[in-house]
Amino acid sequence: MSKTKQQKQEAIEVLESGIKDSKAVVFANFQGLDVPSIEELRQSCRENDIDILVAKKTLVKIACEKAGLKDVDPKTFEGGVATLMGHGDEVSAARTLNDFAKKHEVVKIFGGVLEGNFIDEAAVKNLASLPSRDELLARLVGSINAPVSGFVNVLAGNLRKLVYVLNAVKESKV
Secondary structure, eight states, X not given: OOOOHHHHHHHHHHHHXXXXXOSXXXXXXXXXXXXXXXXXXXXXHHHTTEEEEEEOHHHHHHHHHHTTOOSOOXXXXXXXXXXXXXXSOXXXXXXXXXXXXXXXXXXXXXXXXXXXXXXEHHHHHHHHHSOOHHHHHHHXXXXXXXXXXXXXXXXXXXXXXXXXXXXXXXXXXX
16 A cells, blocks of 8 residues: 555655754665564664664655755665664664674665765674774773772782781791
């Protein structure tokens, strides 16, 4: 059953606002997946604050143009187009889809949008391999903490040696 003009306009508006509001967008094709696999993808998207919308290429093209993305041409993509719009951080949509694509070979990543520019499939996969924001912050805290903890250990070592010396003196007097 084809969509009415009103439904198509609503889909364009949802896509446009999602593309404008998201930190990163990934385009993919997952035609050929069974229903449980699609539900698994949708569930992982919900858990990672990612909106997913499947629409015709012409609607995606119109939404991209309205959102100000001139270099995105969904007509070059093969098959249907699913649009994943990540709101949490820049790598969440790419990582979620890339992890899902590793388990399901049918999924084909076309590319995505990062900071208003179109990126190809290889760039999406590179983006997926980056650590998340929380991991980077944890590494930063560890790097800042390392010299301080090393200094504390050096000071504790000197005190420990002093206690050993005092204990040896005490043992020799007894």
